[in-house]
Amino acid sequence: MSGLKVGAFDTVVGAPLWRSFILSPLWPATVFAALLLAWEFYVRVSGVLPVILPAPSDVAAYMWEQRVQLLENAWPTLYQCLLGFALAVVVGVLIAVLLTQSTVIRRGFYPLVVGIALIPKVSVAPLFTLWFGTGAVSRVSLVFFVSFFPMVVSPASGLMSVDPSLLKMARAFGATQRQIFWTLRVPTALPYIVDGMKVAMSLAVIGIIVAEFVTSDQGLGYLIVFATGLLNTVMMLAAIVTLSIIGLVLYFAIEFLGKAIVYWER
Amino acid sequence: MPQIELINVEKRFAAGGRSVLALSGVNLAVEQSSFVSLCGPSGCGKSTLLHMVLGLQAATEGEVRVEGQKVVSPSNRIGTVFQDASLLPWRSVLSNILYPIELRKLPVRQFRDRAMELLDVTGLSKFADHYPAQLSGGMRQRVAICRALIGDPDILLMDEPFSALDALTRDEISVELQDIWSKRRKTVLFVTHSIREAVFLSDRVVVMGLAPGRLVEEFDIDIGRPRTFAVETHPRFNDLIHNIRESISKGRIPAPAETVE
Numbered sequence: 100m101s102g103l104k105v106g107a108f109d110t111v112v113g114a115p116l117w118r119s120f121i122l123s124p125l126w127p128a129t130v131f132a133a134l135l136l137a138w139e140f141y142v143r144v145s146g147v148l149p150v151i152l153p154a155p156s157d158v159a160a161y162m163w164e165q166r167v168q169l170l171e172n173a174w175p176t177l178y179q180c181l182l183g184f185a186l187a188v189v190v191g192v193l194i195a196v197l198l199t200q201s202t203v204i205r206r207g208f209y210p211l212v213v214g215i216a217l218i219p220k221v222s223v224a225p226l227f228t229l230w231f232g233t234g235a236v237s238r239v240s241l242v243f244f245v246s247f248f249p250m251v252v253s254p255a256s257g258l259m260s261v262d263p264s265l266l267k268m269a270r271a272f273g274a275t276q277r278q279i280f281w282t283l284r285v286p287t288a289l290p291y292i293v294d295g296m297k298v299a300m301s302l303a304v305i306g307i308i309v310a311e312f313v314t315s316d317q318g319l320g321y322l323i324v325f326a327t328g329l330l331n332t333v334m335m336l337a338a339i340v341t342l343s344i345i346g347l348v349l350y351f352a353i354e355f356l357g358k359a360i361v362y363w364e365r
Numbered sequence: 366m367p368q369i370e371l372i373n374v375e376k377r378f379a380a381g382g383r384s385v386l387a388l389s390g391v392n393l394a395v396e397q398s399s400f401v402s403l404c405g406p407s408g409c410g411k412s413t414l415l416h417m418v419l420g421l422q423a424a425t426e427g428e429v430r431v432e433g434q435k436v437v438s439p440s441n442r443i444g445t446v447f448q449d450a451s452l453l454p455w456r457s458v459l460s461n462i463l464y465p466i467e468l469r470k471l472p473v474r475q476f477r478d479r480a481m482e483l484l485d486v487t488g489l490s491k492f493a494d495h496y497p498a499q500l501s502g503g504m505r506q507r508v509a510i511c512r513a514l515i516g517d518p519d520i521l522l523m524d525e526p527f528s529a530l531d532a533l534t535r536d537e538i539s540v541e542l543q544d545i546w547s548k549r550r551k552t553v554l555f556v557t558h559s560i561r562e563a564v565f566l567s568d569r570v571v572v573m574g575l576a577p578g579r580l581v582e583e584f585d586i587d588i589g590r591p592r593t594f595a596v597e598t599h600p601r602f603n604d605l606i607h608n609i610r611e612s613i614s615k616g617r618i619p620a621p622a623e624t625v626e
Contacts, residue, residue, distance in 0.1 A: 268451035271419050272465040273439040282464070286455045363455040363496050 153333045162337045169322075169341050176307055176318040177345055179235055183242025184303040188296060190243075191250025198251070199258040199284075209255065216248035221309040228314050238310035245306035246299035253298070257291025258284045290364060293357035300353055304346045319345075366433050367394035368520060368552045369418055375426035376413055376578075386577040387413050391427070393571065393580060397519075400546060400553040402563035402570045404609065406617060410578025411556045415524050418554065419445060431520065441469055444513030444551075446526040450505035452497040452512075458484070459493040462512045469516065476515060483511040486545060503534035510542070514549070521551045528558060536594070539565060547591060560609050564602060565592060570609055574616025581616040584609055 120126060135155050141147070142154040149157065162169060198205050198212070224241055231237035261283045269279055311320025319338045326334035376388040388410040395401045403411045416422040417429045420439045429436045431443070444465075452461045462480040463473050484490045487507040497505055506526060513521055527535045543566060546553060557563050563570045567586050574581040584605060588596055596602045 262451075264447060264449050264451045265453065267421070268445070268447055269468070270421055271439055271443075271445045271447075272468050273441060274468045278468055282453070282467075286453070289455075363498065 150330050150332050153336060157333055158336045158340065161333045162340065165334070165337065169319075169337060172317055172319050172322045172338070173341055173345060175235075175315075176311065176320065176342070179238050179310075179318075180242055180303050180307040180345075181349075183239045183306065184246050184299060186239070186243045187246040187250045187299055187303070188292075191247050191295070191299070192254050192292060194251050195254035195258060195288075198255050212248060212251050212255075216252055220245045220248075221305065224309050224313045227310075233314040237314060238307060241310040242303050242306040245309075246303040249295045249298040249302065250292075253295030254288050254292045257288030260291075261287045290357070290361045293353065293361060296353050296357075297350065300349050301346065304342070304349070308342065368397040368432055369393070369395040369554060370430040370433075371414070371417075371424075371427065372430070373427035374414075374417065374424045374429060376410065376417065376422070377425045389577040389579050391578075391580055395552060395554055397552055398550045399568045400555065400566055402555045402557055402567040403573055404557055404560060404563045404570055405573030405578075405581075405613060406575055407558075408578070409573040409575050409616070411573055412524055413578065414573075415522055415554065415556055419443060419522060441465075441516055442518050443520045443522055444516060444518035446506070446509050446513045446521070446523045448525040448528055450497070450502075450509040452505055452508060454497050457494050457496060458489065458500070458508050461497065461508055462515050465512060465516050479517075480511065480515055483514055487511055487541060501534075502530050503538055506530060506538060507541070510545070514545070514551075519552060521546075521553045523553065523555045525556050525558065527562065535559075535562070540593075542566065543591065560606050560613070561597075564588075564605050564609065565596065570605075572609060572612040572616055574613075574618075576619035579616075582612045584612075 139154050139156055142152060194212075198209055221241075223244065227237050227241050227244070231240050261279075265283055266279065269283055274282070307318070308320040308323075311318040312324055315321040319342045322338040323335050326332070326338065371391050371393040374388060374391040375386070378385045378387055391414065393414075403414065405411055413422065417424050418431065418436065420436045423437075431440060452458075453464065456464070459477070459480055462483065463476055466473050466476045481490065481493065484493055487510065489504060489507055489511070492500065492504065497508070500508070506529075509526070513523075527538055530538065539562060546566075553566075555563070555566060560570075564586055570584045570586060572581045572584070573579065586605060588599060588601055588605075
């Protein structure tokens with residue numbers, strides 16, 4: 100009987116030990132390790148050229164050897180990315196507040212913001228070089244521009260989605276508009292702001308890399324372009340892996356921050 | 366002087382370019398310390414009437430008075446309990462109860478003891494630091510009652526406060542409400558769909574009718590207090606329920622006068 104159970108909760112059957120393994124984080128980690136091994140195995144057996152596909156072990160070895168170079172290039176990427184992102188968060192939230200304060204402004208500008216949010220914004224990277232030059236200002240501006248729109252749209256919809264029954268209750272107890280803003284709108288918007296930050300963060304990483312592709316003399320994006328010129332695929336992959344690690348760490352930092360801020364939804 | 370007074374009140378809404386008559390010719394007087402229920406079918410304007418007493422909506426014609434003064438905006442002499450508890454999910458139980466005090470910019474600290482005392486009355490002392498998501502529906506509604514009482518208002522307005530609760534919790538909380546009312550003697554205006562609940566709790570039940578929303582009939586509930594569920598075996602209790610039900614049926618038939626609905 101026990102082997103015939105059907106349904107989402109009973110699909111993992113078998114001995115308790117196997118069951119707890121499947122449900123633990125060890126299982127996806129094992130899958131990941133197996134895929135890496137398969138890659139390694141393929142490279143060794145097939146004899147594919149290292150310039151086309153290097154083995155993961157070679158990439159790892161290169162990363163360890165060149166750790167100083169990688170870190171030196173990771174730093175400008177990281178701080179310019181975070182700077183542009185932070186600006187997008189602050190300015191975006193302020194604009195969102197402004198938009199939701201006045202019907203006139205909202206009706207005029209909000210559709211525009213939503214519209215621009217849909218445009219592929221990295222396409223303006225060359226234009227930004229023209230306007231802001233080839234320095235950090237240009238790159239930070241692109242990161243800001245790319246990650247700014249979700250930081251307006253998401254907080255704005257949060258500020259406008261207060262539970263109507265809470266609004267009625269607050270008004271019945273004599274709340275002023277100002278009190279409603281601080282005690283209802285802002286807390287309601289917090290989870291939306293965190294969601295916006297998650298989207299903006301991943302866009303910011305894309306933004307800084309594209310900016311470094313277009314113009315830079317250091318950074319992980321620069322390293323990737325530089326490695327392509329040398330046909331150094333190991334170096335290219337090392338930069339990509341470093342970048343991925345940065346992206347993941349930043350994403351989970353926001354996830355963690357979100358859980359701390361939005362404590363009541365746990 | 367009645368504590369709550371509605372004189373020839375009429376309320377119209379604009380809906381889809383037409384004017385809809387929601388309430389017409391409403392005359393109601395609620396005496397101090399009495400418990401009055403409004404009972405009627407959906408759409409009879411019970412909640413609209415309550416909102417006008419609260420000062421959230423204005424009457425189109427006539428006048429709504431609380432303690433002899435025309436109502437123009439929400440007053441801190443009134444505490445309100447809504448159908449859903451409407452607790453702020455990001456605040457603890459204690460902080461939710463103190464919310465009206467905060468809105469009135471009074472020193473919150475001085476009301477802490479009072480909040481704890483109210484929690485004690487409703488059996489929730491242990492839950493002061495919990496969040497609404499951790500409470501059952503009945504507990505949440507008890508917190509909402511505490512919040513309505515924190516400013517020691519003279520009037521308690523209750524808009525179908527127990528309709529989202531299960532039947533057993535509903536009975537339990539009704540008895541508690543009667544207890545609180547008899548100790549503190551607030552004037553209560555209570556909106557409900559439940560005839561049984563209205564009769565059990567009230568001094569007077571006002572039946573409302575449809576098309577347009579209006580008062581149909583009033584019933585004095587001449588059953589002694591404190592009431593326990595034993596009153597349900599009381600022939601008078603069942604007579605009243607029967608009469609009120611008949612009256613509600615009558616109220617469903619549109620009034621002969623001008624109706625725009």
